[in-house]
Ligand SMILES: [Zn+2]
C-alpha cells in the first residue's frame with residue numbers, strides 16, 4: 557500500500573509534466589508545420605518526428621510474426637506440436653529459410669496495398685526498416701541481397717518495383733550489398749490464377765532469368781519480396797538462382813499469408829496483388 561502511494565506521489569507529477577510538454581510540442585508542430593501526412597492505418601495526423609507512415613498506436617497493434625509460433629522453414633504461423641507447416645512437410649523448398657515481419661492481415665494488408673496500388677512508394681522506407689529489425693534477430697550470413705523482379709509490363713504499369721524499394725531501404729539499415737541487376741522476369745505471369753501449384757511452378761520457372769551469373773557465383777543470396785503467399789515465387793526464384801551458381805538462398809518478406817486464414821484462390825498470382 558505504502559509503495560503504491562509513494563510511486564503515485566513521485567511519478568504522477570512527472571507524467572503530468574511530460575504530457576503537458578508533449579501536448580505543447582504537438583500544438584506547436586500543428587501550428588507551424590501543418591501535417592499533410594496521415595497515418596496510413598487510422599488516418600490520424602502524424603506530428604511527432606518519430607512517426608513515419610503509421611502512428612505508434614497502430615504500430616503496436618500490427619500482427620508481428622515474432623509473437624507467434626512459426627514454421628521453421630517458410631515462416632508462416634502454425635499451431636500444434638510440429639515445427640513445420642503442412643506444405644513444408646510435403647513439398648521441397650529450394651530456399652533454406654523464409655521469414656516475414658508480419659502476418660498478411662488487417663492493417664498490414666492496408667499498408668501493402670497502399671504501397672502497391674495507391675502510389676505510395678515511400679511506405680517501403682518504413683517497411684524496409686521493419687525487415688532490417690527482424691533480420692538482426694536471425695543468424696543469416698548474407699553475401700548479396702536481390703529483390704524479386706517485376707515483368708517489364710507490370711513495371712511500366714506501376715512505375716516502380718515495390719520489392720526493389722524495400723530492398724534498397726533494407727540494405728540502407730543493414731549495410732548489406734544490394735544488386736538489382738541479377739534476376740529478371742521475362743514473362744508476365746499475372747494470368748495464372750486458374751493453374752494448379754505445379755503448373756504454376758512450371759510456368760514461373762520459364763519466367764525468371766539470371767542476367768548476371770558472376771555476381772552470385774558461390775554466394776549466399778537473400779531474396780526480398782513484399783509478400784509471400786504459397787511460396788511458389790520464392791521457390792522458383794531460389795531454384796533459378798541456384799541453377800545459375802548461387803550457393804544458398806534465404807527469403808525475407810514484409811508479410812506472410814497465414815495458413816490459418818482462408819485466402820483468395822490464386823492469391824499468389826492474383827492480378828491485383830502482384
Ligand atoms: Zn494510426
Ligand SMILES: [Zn+2]
Nearest residue numbers: 627630641644
Ligand atoms: Zn512451412
